[in-house]
Amino acid sequence: xxxxxxxxxxxxxxxxxxxxxxxxxxxxxxxxxx
Amino acid sequence: xxxxxxxxxxxxxxxxxxxxxxxxxxxxxxxxxxxxxxxxxxxxxxxxxxxxxxxxxxxxxxxxxxxxxxxxxxxxxxxxxxxxxxxxxxxxxxxxxxxxxxxxxxxxxxxxxxxxxxxxxxxxxxxxxxxxxxxxxxxxxxxxxxxxxxxxxxxxxxxxxxxxxxxxxxxxxxxxxxxxxxxxxxxxxxxxxxxxxxxxxxxxxxxxxxxxxxxxxxxxxxxxxxxxxxxxxxxxxxxxxxxxxxxxxxxxxxxxxxxxxxxxxxxxxxxxxxxxxxxxxxxxxxxxxxxxxxxxxxxxxxxxxxxxxxxxxxxxxxxxxxxxxxxxxxxxxxxxxxxxxxxxxxxxxxxxxxxxxxxxxxxxxxxxxxxxxxxxxxxxxxxxxxxxxxxxxxxxxxxxxxxxxxxxxxxxxxxxxxxxxxxxxxxxxxxxxxxxxxxxxxxxxxxxxxxxxxxxxxxxxxxxxxxxxxxxxxxxxxxxxxxxxxxxxxxxxxxxxxxxxxxxxxxxxxxxxxxxxxxxxxxxxxxxxxxxxxxxxxxxxxxxxxxxxxxxxxxxxxxxxxxxxxxxxxxxxxxxxxxxxxxxxxxxxxxxxxxxxxxxxxxxxxxxxxxxxxxxxxxxxxxxxxxxxxxxxxxxxxxxxxxxxxxxxxxxxxxxxxxxxxxxxxxxxxxxxxxxxxxxxxxxxxxxxxxxxxxxxxxxxxxxxxxxxxxxxxxxxxxxxxxxxxxxxxxxxxxxxxxxxxxxxxxxxxxxxxxxxxxxxxxxxxxxxxxxxxxxxxxxxxxxxxxxxxxxxxxxxxxxxxxxxxx
Numbered sequence: 139x140x141x142x143x144x145x146x147x148x149x150x151x152x153x154x155x156x157x158x159x160x161x162x163x164x165x166x167x168x169x170x171x172x
Numbered sequence: 173x174x175x176x177x178x179x180x181x182x183x184x185x186x187x188x189x190x191x192x193x194x195x196x197x198x199x200x201x202x203x204x205x206x207x208x209x210x211x212x213x214x215x216x217x218x219x220x221x222x223x224x225x226x227x228x229x230x231x232x233x234x235x236x237x238x239x240x241x242x243x244x245x246x247x248x249x250x251x252x253x254x255x256x257x258x259x260x261x262x263x264x265x266x267x268x269x270x271x272x273x274x275x276x277x278x279x280x281x282x283x284x285x286x287x288x289x290x291x292x293x294x295x296x297x298x299x300x301x302x303x304x305x306x307x308x309x310x311x312x313x314x315x316x317x318x319x320x321x322x323x324x325x326x327x328x329x330x331x332x333x334x335x336x337x338x339x340x341x342x343x344x345x346x347x348x349x350x351x352x353x354x355x356x357x358x359x360x361x362x363x364x365x366x367x368x369x370x371x372x373x374x375x376x377x378x379x380x381x382x383x384x385x386x387x388x389x390x391x392x393x394x395x396x397x398x399x400x401x402x403x404x405x406x407x408x409x410x411x412x413x414x415x416x417x418x419x420x421x422x423x424x425x426x427x428x429x430x431x432x433x434x435x436x437x438x439x440x441x442x443x444x445x446x447x448x449x450x451x452x453x454x455x456x457x458x459x460x461x462x463x464x465x466x467x468x469x470x471x472x473x474x475x476x477x478x479x480x481x482x483x484x485x486x487x488x489x490x491x492x493x494x495x496x497x498x499x500x501x502x503x504x505x506x507x508x509x510x511x512x513x514x515x516x517x518x519x520x521x522x523x524x525x526x527x528x529x530x531x532x533x534x535x536x537x538x539x540x541x542x543x544x545x546x547x548x549x550x551x552x553x554x555x556x557x558x559x560x561x562x563x564x565x566x567x568x569x570x571x572x573x574x575x576x577x578x579x580x581x582x583x584x585x586x587x588x589x590x591x592x593x594x595x596x597x598x599x600x601x602x603x604x605x606x607x608x609x610x611x612x613x614x615x616x617x618x619x620x621x622x623x624x625x626x627x628x629x630x631x632x633x634x635x636x637x638x639x640x641x642x643x644x645x646x647x648x649x650x651x652x653x654x655x656x657x658x659x660x661x662x663x664x665x666x667x668x669x670x671x672x673x674x675x676x677x678x679x680x681x682x683x684x685x686x687x688x689x690x691x692x693x694x695x696x697x698x699x700x701x702x703x704x705x706x707x708x709x710x711x712x713x714x715x716x717x718x719x720x721x722x723x724x725x726x727x728x729x730x731x732x733x734x735x736x737x738x739x740x741x742x743x744x745x746x747x748x749x750x751x752x753x754x755x756x757x758x759x760x761x762x763x764x765x766x767x768x769x770x771x772x773x774x775x776x777x778x779x780x781x782x783x784x785x786x787x788x789x790x791x792x793x794x795x796x797x798x799x800x801x802x803x804x805x806x807x808x809x810x811x812x813x814x815x816x817x818x819x820x821x822x823x824x825x826x827x828x829x830x831x832x833x834x835x836x837x838x839x840x841x842x843x844x845x846x847x848x849x850x851x852x853x854x855x856x857x858x859x860x861x862x863x864x865x866x867x868x869x870x871x872x873x874x875x876x877x878x879x880x881x882x883x884x885x886x887x888x889x890x891x892x893x894x895x896x897x898x899x900x901x902x903x904x905x906x907x908x909x910x911x912x913x914x915x916x917x918x919x920x921x922x923x924x925x926x927x928x929x930x931x932x933x934x935x936x937x938x939x940x941x942x943x944x945x946x947x948x949x950x951x952x953x954x955x956x957x958x959x960x961x962x963x964x965x966x967x968x969x970x971x972x973x974x975x976x977x978x979x
Binding site: 139142143145146147148149150151152153155156157159160161163164167168 | 259260262263265266440441442444445448474477478481642643644655656658659660661662663664665666667669670
């Protein structure tokens with residue numbers, strides 16, 4: 139149970155970083171110049 | 173085999189002397205017939221908007237049921253978990269973009285096979301099949317819930333207004349109410365049967381339809397949010413759902429699965445994982461992104477990213493936002509006991525405004541729900557057929573599954589298998605959306621987990637081109653630690669493992685389903701390996717196989733102006749017989765073409781080792797040779813993989829500089845429909861493109877010829893007379909002595925074009941009434957006349973020369 143919790147915690151934290159970076163990249167993709 | 177009449181030579185087309193480096197050969201004895209096998213799949217490409225619309229028709233449909241299912245499982249805090257999942261879907265989307273940047277068909281099967289091997293790939297694709305099979309029933313049943321809920325509401329309103337006839341009331345005066353689950357199940361079954369038949373007939377995959385559905389859905393979403401926000405401000409006592417902390421989680425007995433009754437504390441982070449697990453179905457449909465990638469236009473990767481952004485933002489707003497609004501506007505009892513399976517319909521009823529408008533909006537919601545959810549049933553049939561076709565092409569399913577339908581040419585056995593499984597699911601669950609949702613999550617989460625793991629392995633194993641990587645990579649010297657990808661995998665794996673214990677229905681049904689499919693795949697693959705080796709040996713004995721990246725006239729050694737005959741059925745080659753009886757092959761080359769249909773999500777490129785011939789293909793080419801030999805004429809053989817048969821025909825005709833394409837009359841459509849589809853495909857072809865004649869041959873030997881591409885219209889004697897009369901009159905003017913008939917037509921058309929640009933509607937209206945008036949001199953623009961149709965009776969001599977085949 140604890141192992142799953144640790145996996146999930148680190149997984150979610152890292153995924154949040156991916157999502158944040160994705161937002162920045164998406165912004166550039168949508169509003170940046172061709 | 174019958175020997176040709178004029179010589180003992182076999183029916184072999186000339187072999188080119190110069191061979192490009194991209195071609196591979198099977199050591200050819202000279203008497204074997206050359207069979208060119210194209211590696212590039214002939215596709216038509218779509219914009220990222222259309223690609224996003226196709227994916228959203230699947231992904232967006234979960235907005236209609238995910239919120240209700242999640243709340244039933246975890247309690248009132250569910251909207252936050254749905255929102256969390258939709259945010260997490262941005263990360264999962266990144267996994268799909270990276271996989272597509274490596275492989276054009278970056279779906280689960282290909283990626284897992286590359287990384288972890290065939291066994292894991294078969295397990296994963298079995299789990300994915302579970303996802304696809306359940307997409308149909310859950311979407312159909314959910315649409316049924318919306319429609320049944322509306323019917324019951326209308327009966328109640330009619331009763332309140334004293335409009336209901338006594339026959340629809342019980343002795344206590346209550347209105348008749350349909351059983352929600354059973355009626356929904358019947359509805360789901362009817363729609364599934366409808367789409368099953370459409371797919372058997374060969375439904376057109378239309379990104380245009382997906383765009384229209386998403387435009388209507390967007391209109392609903394905009395109204396929903398504007399009216400919903402207004403209602404939030406106008407309603408007293410509205411508050412956000414309880415925060416997503418363990419103390420606010422209230423798991424139902426079903427949501428605890430195998431852990432129920434064991435006294436385990438389902439609190440803390442473990443409870444949060446459980447809640448995420450029960451909300452994961454909100455992001456089902458991501459796999460469609462990988463399936464649609466091969467059809468996205470250039471620049472592919474950039475457009476894929478754009479499509480992925482549109483999809484992620486749209487589903488975050490729609491699925492996440494609608495669930496949140498519903499939890500704030502609909503009172504708890506009504507939300508959890510009346511509208512739990514048709515949440516957005518409930519939302520419409522709790523807007524602030526007159527009852528008439530609320531019911532009108534609810535009808536609109538039900539209409540949109542019907543469109544998108546019934547579309548998802550079709551997507552699930554197409555998607556699961558595509559996945560099974562993909563594994564069949566890989567030799568993992570026996571040829572029995574690939575055999576085309578005798579009349580419609582579709583992969584009917586695969587479609588039937590999917591249909592039977594979906595109908596069984598609908599009957600077994602009897603319209604219980606919660607049970608379906610619980611089971612559904614199994615396929616979704618495990619296919620994601622395997623995919624993320626495979627991609628992680630490929631970070632070290634794969635050395636080929638990779639257009640993009642999931643961000644957050646830490647470089648330590650030459651070693652790169654994929655922190656982002658590893659995190660996504662850990663999150664997915666932890667949710668998958670917890671789901672195994674908390675979703676008992678999903679675990680039991682999912683494991684059984686996966687095991688059965690895995691066994692079928694393993695057995696089929698074993699059988700196929702033996703059989704395909706034999707077929708490959710026979711093909712090599714019989715044909716001089718030549719694999720070419722792309723087909724062109726020079727490499728195929730075809731003279732310009734040849735004739736291409738399509739052949740789909742080995743038992744009835746009347747189109748080929750008709751062609752050979754009308755063509756002198758010394759003057760004109762004849763190419764026999766068979767299109768290998770690739771399912772949705774199929775590849776963009778098939779290398780020589782990827783191409784295994786089915787018994788069916790072998791029979792077709794053997795028959796073609798036998799027919800050619802009986803006429804004593806030579807033919808060339810060509811096999812092209814394609815996503816759309818008409819696109820393949822026009823692309824091949826264009827590449828080979830063909831003047832005439834000959835096809836047998838379809839059993840599913842008229843000759844005019846065949847010509848219309850051919851014309852549509854021709855219009856979609858990029859320049860430069862050639863015009864050609866399209867002959868449709870009936871089994872009795874009658875031929876209809878259509879001129880594909882712009883061509884001179886047929887003018888009736890009346891029209892010619894009219895032009896001439898005008899010319900005579902106008903020439904009386906002394907300054908018009910050098911006037912030609914063509915000047916009059918040019919002037920008239922230029923004027924019409926200018927007028928059409930200004931007064932489009934009026935011109936069209938006049939044209940319609942002019943045509944319906946049936947005037948003898950009316951413009952003949954009927955479906956048969958527009959493509960320039962001409963009928964050639966049976967037994968006519970040489971093939972007529974094309975009217976205007978030119979670049």
